[in-house]
Amino acid sequence: MSEMPWYNKGLFSSLNLRQKTLLTIGLTAFVLIVIFISGTLINANLPTNFAIKMQPPSFEHLFGTDWMGRDMFIRTIKGLSLSIVIGLGASIISSIIATILAFVASINRVCDEFVSWLIDLFASIPHILLIMMISIALGKGAFGVTMAVAFSHWVNLTRVLRAEVLQINTSEYVALSKRFGKSKLWIAKEHILPLVLSQIFVGTLLVFPHAIMHESSVTFLGFGLSPHEPAVGIILAESMSYLAMGAWWLAFFPGISLLIVVLLFDIMGENLKRLFDPSEANN
Amino acid sequence: MDLKAENISFSYNKKRQILKDVSLSLNSNQIVGLIGDSGSGKSTLCKIISGYISNYSGKVTLDDKEIPDKDYYPVQLIFQHPEKTMNPKWKMDKVLNEAWAPTQELKDTFGLKDSWLTRWPNELSGGELQRFSILRALNPKTKFIIADEISTMLDAVTQVQIWDALIKHCRTNNIGILAVSHDPELLEVICDDILYFKDINHI
Numbered sequence: 121m122s123e124m125p126w127y128n129k130g131l132f133s134s135l136n137l138r139q140k141t142l143l144t145i146g147l148t149a150f151v152l153i154v155i156f157i158s159g160t161l162i163n164a165n166l167p168t169n170f171a172i173k174m175q176p177p178s179f180e181h182l183f184g185t186d187w188m189g190r191d192m193f194i195r196t197i198k199g200l201s202l203s204i205v206i207g208l209g210a211s212i213i214s215s216i217i218a219t220i221l222a223f224v225a226s227i228n229r230v231c232d233e234f235v236s237w238l239i240d241l242f243a244s245i246p247h248i249l250l251i252m253m254i255s256i257a258l259g260k261g262a263f264g265v266t267m268a269v270a271f272s273h274w275v276n277l278t279r280v281l282r283a284e285v286l287q288i289n290t291s292e293y294v295a296l297s298k299r300f301g302k303s304k305l306w307i308a309k310e311h312i313l314p315l316v317l318s319q320i321f322v323g324t325l326l327v328f329p330h331a332i333m334h335e336s337s338v339t340f341l342g343f344g345l346s347p348h349e350p351a352v353g354i355i356l357a358e359s360m361s362y363l364a365m366g367a368w369w370l371a372f373f374p375g376i377s378l379l380i381v382v383l384l385f386d387i388m389g390e391n392l393k394r395l396f397d398p399s400e401a402n403n
Numbered sequence: 404m405d406l407k408a409e410n411i412s413f414s415y416n417k418k419r420q421i422l423k424d425v426s427l428s429l430n431s432n433q434i435v436g437l438i439g440d441s442g443s444g445k446s447t448l449c450k451i452i453s454g455y456i457s458n459y460s461g462k463v464t465l466d467d468k469e470i471p472d473k474d475y476y477p478v479q480l481i482f483q484h485p486e487k488t489m490n491p492k493w494k495m496d497k498v499l500n501e502a503w504a505p506t507q508e509l510k511d512t513f514g515l516k517d518s519w520l521t522r523w524p525n526e527l528s529g530g531e532l533q534r535f536s537i538l539r540a541l542n543p544k545t546k547f548i549i550a551d552e553i554s555t556m557l558d559a560v561t562q563v564q565i566w567d568a569l570i571k572h573c574r575t576n577n578i579g580i581l582a583v584s585h586d587p588e589l590l591e592v593i594c595d596d597i598l599y600f601k602d603i604n605h606i
Contacts, residue, residue, distance in 0.1 A: 292487045295455055300502040300542075301475035314492040 141391045148388040152204065155381065159201020166190040166350075174362075177369050184369035187362060192355075196374045199352040200381055202345075203332045206266050207385075210335070211327040213270035215277060215320055222281035222316070223308055226289055235282060242275050251334055252343045265344045269331045277323040281316055288312050318396035325389035329382040336378060352378045404431040404466055406478060406547050406579060408452055411461035413444075421447055422459070424605045427598060431546055431579035434570065436590030439600025445583050446483075448600075449551045452581070453480035465546065475502075479540040483552040485532035489524040496520040499535050503542040512568045513538050530561045537569055547579045554589070566593055 135143065169189035177184045183192035225235035242250070254268035288294060288311065297307050338344040339353025347354055352374050359370035406429040414420040421444040429435055439445045450456045452463055454476045463470065465477060482488050489498050499505065499520065510517075513534045519527055527535075533553060540548060548569070554562040570593060573580055584590055590597050 292482060292484075293490050296480075296482075296488050297501065299454060299476040299479065301473070302501075311490050315490070 138395070141395050145388055145391045145395070148384045148391075152381065152384055152388075155197060156201045156204045159197050159199075159204070162194055162198045162201075166194060174365075174367055176367075177373070183373035184367075186358075186370060187367075192370065192373060195350045195355060196352070196377050199350045199355050199374065200377060202262070202349060202351050203335055203378070203381070206262060206269070206335045206351075207328050207331040209266040210269035210273065210331040211324045213266070214272075214274040214327055214331075215324040217270065217274040218277035218281055218323065219316075219320055221274065221278045222285050223312070225282045226285045226308070226312075227304070232282075235278070239275055239278055239282075242272065247272050247334060248337060248341075251338050252341070255338055255343050260344060260346065262345060262349070265335050265338060268338070269334050272334075273327045273330055277320070277327065280323065281319060284316050284319060285312055288315055322389055322393045322396060325385060325392060328385040328389070332378070332382055332385070404546050404577075404579070405429070406431075406452070407462075407464045407467070408448075409462045409464070411448065411451055411459055411463070413447060413451060413456065413459040415447075420606065422451075422604060422606075425461075425603050427603055429547060429579045429581055431577050432574075433596065434573070434580040434582060434594045436594035436597040437581060437583045437600055438585060438587055438590060438597060439583075439604075441585065443600055444604060445600055446551055449480055449549045449581070449583060453478045453549045455480065475542065475544045477544060477546040478549060479542070479545045479547070480549045480551060481533075481537055481540050481553045483555060485529060485536040486524060488536055489532065491524055493524070494520070495522055495524065495527065495535060498524065499539060502539050505538050505541065509538065509541070509572070512571070514564060514568075530557045530565075533557065534565065537565065541572060541576075541578075543576075545578060547581065548573065550580060550582045552584055555584070555586075562589070 167190075171189065172181075172185050173187050173189040175181055175185045175189075181191050181193065183196055185191055186195070221235050221238070225232045250272045251265075251268040254271055255264040258264035258267050294307055294311055297311060302310075335344060336351065336353035336356065339351050340357045342357065344353055345351045347358075355374045356371055359367065359374070362370055407426075408428070409426050411422055411425040412420065413422040425448060427435075437445060437448075447456070451459050451461075454463075454470065454472065457472075463478075470477065489495075499515075515534055515538065519531060519535075524532060533556075537553065550569075554565060557565065566589075569580070572578070582590060582594060587597075
């Protein structure tokens with residue numbers, strides 16, 4: 121007897137792989153939405169209470185309190201929801217850039233060369249450097265960081281989409297469509313876009329973790345959000361000065377939470393990719 | 404109307420020329436058959452005549468005029484593999500109506516069932532798909548049909564049904580057909596005239 125695979129044991133053994141994939145996506149999306157909504161409901165100006173400053177984690181304050189007596193759990197949730205908003209904005213903008221460039225590349229050879237050159241140019245500059253420069257140029261803050269992350273993360277998706285569009289452009293149904301007298305714009309809209317839509321969608325979700333990580337790191341380095349916005353990067357940067365004093369919880373819990381959020385997005389993206397697999401897309 | 408191909412030469416690479424000085428002429432009230440061996444360049448010739456390949460030498464004219472490339476092309480090619488000529492993310496309804504909206508009567512003569520229209524291309528068989536690709540090419544602006552082995556993968560009954568419907572429509576609407584096949588018996592039944600590819604290709 122061969123052993124049952126791990127995913128066919130226990131609680132969810134009656135579900136098929138597709139249902140499990142959907143369940144995973146649903147659960148991750150639910151957790152992320154809960155974090156986001158509870159974050160938006162929290163007032164950014166938390167009351168300070170110096171009577172309870174620098175308390176280690178307890179049941180009353182799950183993540184401990186900081187040097188002004190603010191509850192770190194609430195600050196972390198608020199910071200994560202800010203990160204999610206910035207990540208969402210950045211990945212949507214970068215996917216739009218990627219889609220437009222991929223279609224521009226398909227116009228003719230010159231455009232294709234230009235887009236390839238642009239891809240090489242942006243891929244050759246370290247991300248973090250590019251993000252810092254754009255963020256400073258756009259006046260920092262949430263807007264600057266979102267734009268900076270968006271303008272540095274379109275590269276990979278553009279590369280994938282460009283190849284995909286090139287391939288579809290050589291297919292017989294596109295050639296036939298041209299013989300039917302259809303314009304290039306019509307072919308791009310009707311033939312190519314539906315075929316690359318799932319790629320775009322999954323690509324957007326997979327940019328998300330990068331966007332959040334980079335947002336946090338530039339904020340940590342001081343080129344991102346301003347200090348009064350409780351982004352995870354700010355929280356981590358502030359905690360550095362207290363780490364030597366033994367306040368490990370100031371950095372540990374926000375860091376772990378950020379990691380979990382990033383992983384949740386990654387899991388969701390990977391599962392959606394599996395769901396959108398072309399061979400199963402029609403079911 | 405007359406479709407003429409004059410002195411067509413073409414090669415995919417420098418090593419081997421595939422078409423040399425091929426000339427043929429079709430009239431729109433004729434059905435002409437073309438027989439040749441596999442790999443001899445029949446399909447390439449078909450693609451040149453129907454405008455899919457542009458970097459050939461020679462001339463393709465319709466009533467002694469060059470065919471404009473931008474508009475609907477009056478010479479329509481029907482491919483051997485219909486599944487490749489349909490966008491996998493389109494329902495059959497959209498596939499059929501891409502070029503024009505065929506009448507219900509025409510759909511019936513080709514044996515097209517309405518229930519197929521709501522399906523995806525990969526849910527229909529080759530024969531069913533081929534009916535769509537033929538019907539799609541019968542836009543009123545079509546003057547010539549290049550049928551490149553369109554019935555090779557079909558069973559005898561379906562072959563007869565499809566060819567019957569196609570020939571009837573083309574006769575009444577004055578559309579010329581170039582039927583390419585390596586089945587001489589089929590061509591003998593349906594064609595007014597048969598060309599042998601090795602006779603027209605001067606290699």
